[in-house]
Amino acid sequence: MTQTTIQQIFSNYMTKQPLFINKKALTTSYTPENVPHRDEQISQLASILTPVLKRERPSNVFIYGPTGSGKTLVTQYVASELKGAAEKNGIPFHIVYVNCKMKRVADTEYRLLAHLSNLLGKEVPPTGLPTDQVYKTFFGALDEREGVVIFIIDEIDALIKKVGDELLYNFTRINQDVKNVKVSFIGISNDLGFTENLDARVRSSLSEEELIFPPYNALQLQRILTERSNLAFNKGKVADGVISKCAALAAQEHGDARRALDLLRVAGELAERENAQMVEEKHVDAAESKVDMDRIIETVKMQPKQSKAILYSIIYLTRGEEKTCLSGDVYDEYVRICKIIGLKPLTQRRVSDIISELDIMGIITSKVISKGRYGRMRDIGLAISAEIYQKLLNFLKSDFGFD
């Protein structure tokens, strides 16, 4: 390559109009100025929360809806608008947001309380204190405030499934333990049947109001994407059909707006990388498999060695074909792999739990079957495409030092 051509590449790069103006507009953390297709939910939530402006405690609210249906966005949007209105009128009002799915942050009772206390300005160490002490610190931190405090607890079902509903029971009684503030809760959950398993007292007092968020349809997704892509991309850099394709793909996945935005963002990144003039439909196709692949490979990377060995056993037995295997065989294979890589095998009981975890992560599918006289066991298959299978296999092999 001559020096002139290199210079040309640089100058092309500098003079060419970039695809993106503001990539952040396509991320989930971005809060847009308005939230389309959620007017009803916004006004419902706003009217539930308005007592704040009269210095009164609003009802507790439970919000349900599938992933990417705008629950978190709407809640944060309404809360911040309310905060603006409260500030204008000199009314003390605080919002505390926490997501219970954040590993090692708020996925246990202790961690949630410690995290909330930290957000309220009272430091609590990540471990080491008795729980009642943490409750005391939390109440203390709360009582130093004035007016109304609203806790937004996102993915609350994940937490309660893990720690039980006693925590929520304590929350329902919180207003008896503090003097200076009035406290309300907004619980956000993907699981519609979540409150059915709750203690009746907890259910009635925590879900004084309920809001349901339906999934977006393809047309609604299209409008959301158009709005965001106008913010994110330079004019004329997105080909016709790209947005509707992203919307259609995401609509198939239960109207998940988050996925639609991911697809568009990744398609843009892929187009940028190959120096394309604009984002085209082929980039969306490539983005679709990349989004899935990245999610799965990243999830597997974070797993401990034991889980990887179990997953490898399943992959080995099914060989990526549409074949399934049985839990007993997986355990035998896993023990064999452990011997090869010098790992102490876990018990069958623990392996059974890890198989369930892999199932929840969406990497495998498993169902309990009975073979009558020959016992009851789990039938396990892979839940990933052939392309991802190959990539995952290569990753695991290199991780274990196999060739």
Add this chain to the structure above:
DNA sequence: AGTCCACAGGAAGGGCAGGCGA
């Protein structure tokens, strides 16, 4: 109808790392 397989999955508790207060 009763038996029996090969597990699933609940309950209890052990061992460990790590923080706090005395």
Add this chain to the structure above:
DNA sequence: TCGCCTGCCCTTCCTGTGGACT
């Protein structure tokens, strides 16, 4: 330093179970 507390990962022990076989 010690005793006590926590979460986390794991084992041990146990009961439950769908359906083929007798």
